[in-house]
Amino acid sequence: MAEQRNLKKEIDTKLHDEVLQDALSRFADQYPEARLRSYANVDSIEGLRDDLRDMKQWTVHHIEQVADEFEASIKARGGHFFRAKDGDEVKKYLLQICKEQNVKRIVKSKSMASEEIHLNEVFENAGLHVRETDLGEWMLAVADQKPSHMVMPAIHLNRKQCAGFFSHELKEEVPPDIPYMIQTARRVLREEFLSADMGITGANFGIAENGAIGLVTNEGNARLVTTLPRIHVVLIGYEKLIPKVEDAAKILRLLPRNGTCQRMTSYMTMVDGPTPVIHKVDGKWVEEERQQYVILLDNGRLDAAHDEKMNSVYQCVRCASCLNVCPIWTLVGGHVYGHIYSGGIGAILTGLLHNMDAFSQFSDLCIGCRRCTTVCPGKVPIPDLIDELRSRYVKEHGLALPERAAFQKILANRKIFHTLLRLGSVAQKPVASKGFIRHLPLFFAGMTKGRSLPAIADVPFRDRYAELAKKNPRSSLKVAFFSGCNLDFVFPGTSVSVVKVLQDLGAEVLFPMEQSCCGKPVLGMGDRDTGRKIAKKNIEAFESCGADVIISACPTCAETLSHTYRELFRGDPVWEKRAEAFASKVREFTSFVAEKYEQQGRLQNVNGSHKTTYHDSCHMKRGLGIFEQPRALLATAKSTSFVEMKNPDKCCGMAGAFGIKYSEISLPMLTEKIQNIKATGADTVAVACPACMMQLRGGLDQQAPEIRVRHIADILAEDIES
């Protein structure tokens, strides 16, 4: 059982750590462009990513065979080889070697795996002198802190703090002067290298065909750790194995570029079997073969390899670029993720290699915005793997909090849910004004700070549909509208616009009344059983209406209906077909309208009166791959002249329930978005997602009330004569 953490408090501390905030915001700003610059001399980044993914996928599907070959190669070259089931076996094995080989001093380089199993503590307890040699890792060890990033372990510290740790460790006054500190570290750590008996490294890759391990570093500490001591220990996880020498290139063309925005790190070192070492024995210089011990660590990795849903985690090369672009990590840093590996990939590794309780405590820090999937060298579907682990955890433990369980029951029953929403519209009256809830009761105070939450509409869309249906044209094109909760109960006016635009296309618009929430809120928590119940109700509701197309003007609903529903019923003898038939009809509103406008020759470039920018919803851009169509529609609309903002596809911070639960993280994301909107000089920001609309309207209402937020459906409807 993992220790119960007060995550909100930890997050709060990080958000108020000025040093951290300054470092992270500068880094987050610079990283994307610096990364792309490093790729400027590559023909196709996608091609390289595909090659890496394919090679890693092949390997994980043949992991036993590859591991056997790796073992045989090491042994044939005179290295010792040991397969460790877990950390305890590693520790026992290493302590035994230290005893037999009379090891007193140890230097380490580049080994996340050793941190994963808390190796250093064991050496220290056994009275052995052990030192990390990567500068950042060394400072953190001295300061008794944990790395906050896999590649930049000390990014959360500034030079003054570093100088403090130097001074404390060396018992001399070290000024906060970076070159001076670097030279001091060189002097101090050089002694460690020269006097060490054993060097321990991890590996960025291990090659089965010749037994070589590869290490990339910029400092060169791995070269010294593998050169000076008379014993070299390699601690390598199964996921680092690759079949052939040439496969290493597939990692190395991406890892340095994604990790540190370099075309290559200063040192790329491959050690294959025991190599010579020259050292003094009894006062005389002698040359010997270095003892090499290779430990292949399982610790949950083999289970992951044989898990068809999770084995894509083997495609990770630990570059940490997923953290660098994560809107949450770049706000809170790595420490709040707990354990060793941080960010989205860290949640997955924690769940697979550590324990699921620890995973469950911070897994909802992934908001599923999918930004990481656009840069990951090995194309690891990080949000999907987190989703899978979440659902497994919930299946075993149920939803964590009582209110979640209540939410689950309510959402599964449309009538109760909708009754409560209607009651909500009455109950909120005293606190709502102009469509916003400005002053919620005290215990909600943190949630409304810096932004207003929307009120539930007096009359939901479903009560207005009958009137609109009267205007349906006679048509062979039957379109069913799936509104989703927000467009039904919070923004019914936008639903009216959707219907208007569709009718104007010549479609007969249907609205099956039995439809309910798409199920995303419970699916997002990992509750697939309730999700299936809801999905079945929706599928049934639409099957009977005879529509050719099902339109959703909420990308999250559209993604759930078309992608997740298919997944939910995979292998189900009855429902797989029904879900497929349903899902194949689902179309996102703007992409459908843009297609029809094009067919009807209505797409054009009009320079309208209102300078309008567009915010890409995460689910729309990266979930559905739709980003050109909304812009084409905005160019067509009479009232708008389009202008692009900076980072239009960066999450606004709403992300479903996340924006409410972690409002303290959500708000800085919203503020950044608003700054980017303001910088365009636009008076309107267009969206194609009601959740983004809710978030942006709430933020702009308090921070820039002169800027309007409009759904594209509303903008288009304005041009239609009624």
Added chain:
Amino acid sequence: MRKVCADWKTEAFSPALVNGSYWPDFEENAKAASAEIFCVPDETAAAQKVLEIADEVKADMVVAAGTETDRGISLACDTLAQAGKQVFRDKFEVAEHAPQAGLGLSRAEFGVGETGSVCVDTYSYEARVVGMLPPAHIVLLDRNALVENVTTAFQVMSRVFQKGYLGFITGPSRTADIERVLSLGVHGPSRFFIVVIGAEGGSIHG
């Protein structure tokens, strides 16, 4: 001196993969990685350049690897010694003095256009310490021993890499662990020189 491959030119290189046409890329990327590059026509000129660099970095003691078989390295050592530098070439002496030496000298087998890296065959202990312990390191590189990219570099290496210690060096040792400020020379050399020997288009293939 023990090497992964005793004769890279005949055993690993082929004209299609290894030739001088990647020079512009190599030069640009190596400089971008803070490597310092000097082009010279022949080994005699290279030896003179090595001496100039030794003077510039104020190195009175030099450690070198590969003098037994490498004429370029051997010639440079002679020139350094004649100029009064203390030069160590024997592997035990190199091991003993490398921590105090001001400059290390060794061979690079080929360069990589895409990254500005040089491939170093460092199976022997002495080849590794000359490149890591002194504050400055010079490699000698043949002007036409270049590959296009990392993929082709690994094609070349895979022909001969059966055992040992092999890798790339791309500029000097660096860190950005304090405030992401680039700092050179944290563990290895703070200056990395590539002395490039030969003229464009000259053949390196026997």
